[in-house]
Amino acid sequence: MAEEKLKTKDRVLLDLLDHVGSHVSGDQLAQDLDISRESVWKAVKSLQKDGHTIVSKKKTGYAYLYSDHVDEMVTSHYLKSLSEGKQAFDKIQITEGRTSTQTDAKEFLAMHPGVNPTLFAARSLAGAYGRRGRAFFAPRDHGLYFSLSLPITNKEEVVASLLTTSAADVIANVLEESFPGVTVDLKWVNDLIVDRHKVGGLITEAVFDMETQQYTALVLGIGLNVLPSDFPEDITQKAGTVLSEKTDGVDLNFLLARLILALVQMGEDYADGRYLDDYRKRSLLIDKTVSVQVGQDVVAGEVQGVSKQGGLEVKTADGDVQTLYAGEVTKVKLLENLNL
Template sequence: MAKQEWSTRDKMLELFMSAPDRTISGERLSAALNVSRTAIWKQIKALELNGFEFSATPRVGYRMTRVPDELIGPLVSPHLDEACRLGRRILWAPERTSTNDTAIELAHDGAVHGLVVTAARQTGGRGRQGRVWQSPAGGMWFSVLVRNPCALSQAGDLTLLASVAVHRALHESGVEAEIKWPNDILVDGRKICGILAQMRADGETVDYAVIGIGINANFHREALPPDVFDHATTILTECGQPVDRPLLLARILNQLDALYSNLAQGAGGFAAVREEWKTHAHTLGRTVHVRLGDTFITGYAEDVDERGVLLVRDHAGVRHELHSGEVLFSASEKL
């Protein structure tokens, strides 16, 4: 979809959202968007295919009668803090291969700091170890572009801070969760959110990073594939009711903005939120199996240090400092 199409659709939604009773004449829409009446009609029909509903009255205009909770800019922006720079531009599509892939392409083309790419569905979402991440309708699939967020030596802080931001936002939305090192969010021991950061460095500085976040939100757990069913869940399943997705996205962006601004200014980083992270950690105080490529380290997860390094003591008493890896709590886990 061309950027102009995104712009026209989002401007149309903004007009409807700002109208007192969400009724606007076709003439006004055509003049405001500088497109033909036929183009307006096509945009209306495209929006209807994605859950919006409109009524049309001759010589009066169109009235928006239903607004789905998709991750679209005009639905998210009213909930953003005034100082938040993330999410001031949100590019939504009914379907993408991967929001991270799209965000990286746009970053290469010079997209600005704070761009958020969202999708109702993903056909090629990825998790850790290159695994397919199932991304059905009803979830929250989005990627955030941040430019020059930190020194290369602090790149590992990005996903750790993102996990804190998501945890805070979920708590604010009434979802009680825990953090699994380094980049997952769990509810009742089952995965509800994954975070995947991809970045490009320029010398000793991160030029930009794309933080992809996938949240199993408003669909039932039965929609998950059999191979992850025992280890994953959804907000709808755990809470018994759907979450307001645009509001939750805004809350995540508000938290991310504050954390990454501090990191970029040298006033923050993981060390600043380490105690908060530990308070809500699911990983610490447990026997874990940490996958490092083709090998495993099994031991007791003692702590996470100021750098975000996981400290695991094995059965021989040797303490291992793990800068990366995949934590498993059982041999059958595949998340």
């Protein structure tokens, strides 16, 4: 979007974002943008009304701190600044609310195949879904609900189970780095667990080009409940949030940008299995007795580990070890509340 077409308040926002946490005088903003001091004041008031926390100090100016919601302009700014302008995106779209960002991403890619990642996110979702089509509760402005596409440019082999486990591990690490004191465990293959409650998960899907008969992109759909929220009664014993108490100053845009860049990097180097050791350390299932739904069958036994390709190694009652690359853990002995 060309700067001359931006609204005044958006131009003010971009200027303030260049100095996050630091005060910029009204005179300086007016001079930078070639507008009046009154226009600056009106723009700041409008931005504050939109949910951006901007503080003012007499004779010092305005300082942008954070936003109470995901915002396309703010997230785009952080993606650019954190990557030093080196990471390009074919599309970044953040909306008020959608039925499914996963559907949005796949429909866009079907019409606009590209060479760079795309990001589709929303403040809330009406039709969020995970593996096996299960609904995901996505309360407005309390979490991150997004789909990230990773183009397949070199026709490299895709190992879905390894990709999913790697992505889960990357997300866990970014969350722990962002929120000291939080510990994220993982339930194979894609559930993120904090304090024995599911706080998020991911789904991995592929886009197939019928004309070339090749896969052109991977789409990671991710739902994370970050801030405390009231869950529907039927899931309140199982679902949780990354933060257990209301915390001021949580910047969802900065967190989203960090996650996106870490996942893009993961997409480039996951194939060598570098994330598996940490995934195994975070696993709640190793040495536990589990039941795994695989299609119409149930495999029960003790989890021996996670294979080099992200499969779950289960030792059954007859002593055989089966490596599962698909399925859902429906029961974990001694961890009943993880029956998700």
